Amino acid sequence: MPPHSVPPVVVGVDSSTQSTKAVVADITTGRIVATGRATHHVTGDAGARESDPEQWWTALCDAVAAALKESGLPGGAVRGIAVAGQQHGLVVLDRSGRPLRPAMLWNDTRSAPQAAALTEALGGPEAWADRTGSVPVAAVTAAKWRWLRENEPRTAESAAAVRLPHDFLTERLTGTAATDPGDASGTGWYATRTATYDPDVLRLLDLPAGLLPAVAPTAGARVGTLTRTAAEDLGLPEGVAVAAGTGDNMAAAVGLGLGASGLLDHPVLSLGTSGTVYAATRTRPVSPAVSGFAAADGTYLPLACTLNCTIAVDTIATLLGLHRDDTAPGGEAVLLPYLDGERTPDLPTASGLLTGLRRTTTPQQLLGAAYEGATVTVLRALDTLLSICGLDHTTAATRPLRLIGGGTRGRTWVNTVHRLSGRHLILPSTEEPVALGAAALAATAATGEDPVSLSTTWQPPTFRELPPMERDMETWTRITSVLDKATPTLLA
Ligand SMILES: Nc1ncnc2c1ncn2[C@@H]1O[C@H](COP(=O)(O)OP(=O)(O)O)[C@@H](O)[C@H]1O
Numbered sequence: 001m002p003p004h005s006v007p008p009v010v011v012g013v014d015s016s017t018q019s020t021k022a023v024v025a026d027i028t029t030g031r032i033v034a035t036g037r038a039t040h041h042v043t044g045d046a047g048a049r050e051s052d053p054e055q056w057w058t059a060l061c062d063a064v065a066a067a068l069k070e071s072g073l074p075g076g077a078v079r080g081i082a083v084a085g086q087q088h089g090l091v092v093l094d095r096s097g098r099p100l101r102p103a104m105l106w107n108d109t110r111s112a113p114q115a116a117a118l119t120e121a122l123g124g125p126e127a128w129a130d131r132t133g134s135v136p137v138a139a140v141t142a143a144k145w146r147w148l149r150e151n152e153p154r155t156a157e158s159a160a161a162v163r164l165p166h167d168f169l170t171e172r173l174t175g176t177a178a179t180d181p182g183d184a185s186g187t188g189w190y191a192t193r194t195a196t197y198d199p200d201v202l203r204l205l206d207l208p209a210g211l212l213p214a215v216a217p218t219a220g221a222r223v224g225t226l227t228r229t230a231a232e233d234l235g236l237p238e239g240v241a242v243a244a245g246t247g248d249n250m251a252a253a254v255g256l257g258l259g260a261s262g263l264l265d266h267p268v269l270s271l272g273t274s275g276t277v278y279a280a281t282r283t284r285p286v287s288p289a290v291s292g293f294a295a296a297d298g299t300y301l302p303l304a305c306t307l308n309c310t311i312a313v314d315t316i317a318t319l320l321g322l323h324r325d326d327t328a329p330g331g332e333a334v335l336l337p338y339l340d341g342e343r344t345p346d347l348p349t350a351s352g353l354l355t356g357l358r359r360t361t362t363p364q365q366l367l368g369a370a371y372e373g374a375t376v377t378v379l380r381a382l383d384t385l386l387s388i389c390g391l392d393h394t395t396a397a398t399r400p401l402r403l404i405g406g407g408t409r410g411r412t413w414v415n416t417v418h419r420l421s422g423r424h425l426i427l428p429s430t431e432e433p434v435a436l437g438a439a440a441l442a443a444t445a446a447t448g449e450d451p452v453s454l455s456t457t458w459q460p461p462t463f464r465e466l467p468p469m470e471r472d473m474e475t476w477t478r479i480t481s482v483l484d485k486a487t488p489t490l491l492a
């Protein structure tokens with residue numbers, strides 16, 4: 001193909017907990033031309049969850065190479081690249097940019113005592129929410145840094161750089177240390193009130209600001225171009241524009257066009273390793289009950305996240321020897337699948353809880369009860385989030401809920417969310433909203449266009465819609481009342 005007829009494309013990367021996905025998208029229409037995928041590993045037990053950042057880099061290179069190969073396009077067609085990554089992970093590097101230890105991930109709960117101590121040290125939950133937008137929980141990077149300082153002081157002392165997962169990968173691409181406000185707002189040391197690193201928090205953490213990357217003004221800002229080494233590793237030309245990138249949830253919001261005025265306050269539920277609910281707002285969220293994150297584009301992304309979603313339910317299916325869709329509604333059985341502790345509600349040392357068993361209870365009902373327990377947990381967080389955003393239930397109920405993430409491939413997930421929310425559900429046609437959002441950020445870095453307007457014009461058609469239905473309040477009440485009664489035990 002002669003060079004002038006090669007359509008310009010961008011590459012968007014989603015480096016999330018279990019795998020890396022890359023899309024090659026047409027820079028003008030946002031049409032996904034090809035996708036590539038590579039897995040990476042999470043290790044650890046007893047609250048530990050770690051991954052090797054070098055594996056993320058290898059997976060990124062493999063996923064991009066696979067997507068390019070599928071596209072049939074030469075590397076020279078690529079104009080920009082951006083990475084969206086799992087939030088909160090703590091990456092500590094030596095002077096040459098090599099990881100000093102595996103990254104501690106967002107779902108590593110060993111840092112729960114450090115989170116509680118930090119919350120107290122700076123005036124309690126309200127003070128933290130007012131300052132940084134969020135209250136430290138085990139997930140937050142600040143708690144992980146403090147854990148490292150207390151448990152592996154020599155590693156913390158020798159750290160030459162501290163990064164989030166997506167910053168680490170962006171730096172591998174460009175050689176430049178940069179992050180964005182969205183992912184930075186999940187660290188605990190970035191204040192949404194001032195849109196800067198918070199010097200008081202850094203002092204409290206004994207974390208020198210010089211170890212941190214510069215914060216780009218937006219996730220679509222061009223922070224550099226591909227270095228020669230990165231270009232060789234990826235099979236792309238040197239000089240391709242690289243955007244700051246962002247956290248995976250912020251990128252999905254871009255991919256779904258959420259910052260556009262017509263979609264402000266429209267909620268999203270993501271069914272992945274984590275269950276997340278969020279909505280794009282123009283008002284800075286200040287409530288201890290949600291994570292008041294910054295979005296990719298200067299708006300905000302109040303969010304709540306559960307630790308036990310698709311993997312927890314798949315684990316119960318495996319225990320029962322059932323296929324994940326061989327289920328029935330739980331009946332009297334209630335199963336709270338808090339296998340890895342829980343983040344929302346904040347029960348970091350909780351374990352799974354099963355009650356309401358009868359002689360007649362079937363394995364299919366038990367699996368159905370696990371779906372219901374995970375779904376009610378995340379939907380309850382959604383109700384809280386919407387009321388904090390000033391959307392009473394009546395107004396909120398009229399807004400459709402966008403459902404994304406790997407779980408949407410399973411009919412039981414979709415049916416359970418529909419039955420227990422009663423909401424009008426929209427399943428976007430793109431299977432990769434995070435990578436598509438990253439591609440819009442890449443296009444911004446390459447062209448200077450606004451990523452949200454861009455992704456709004458790129459919008460893929462709706463894949464499937466389910467109309468509102470009567471909410472299954474009987475199941476809802478049974479599960480929430482078990483959760484409320486069990487909370488003191490689950491806290492212990
Ligand atoms: N056909 C399916 N039915 C139900 N769940 C599925 C299906 N395919 C994948 N999943 C779920 O999707 C999850 C991965 O979702 P994904 O959003 O990619 O996760 P993450 O972003 O956390 O890496 C897996 O844990 C798996 O349980």
Ligand SMILES: O=C(CO)[C@@H](O)[C@H](O)COP(=O)(O)O
Pocket residue numbers: 016017018085086087088106139186247248249272273274275276291303305
């Ligand atoms: O911690 C959060 C949000 O605050 C998680 O949503 C992570 O960002 C991981 O996402 P997935 O890998 O589950 O998509």
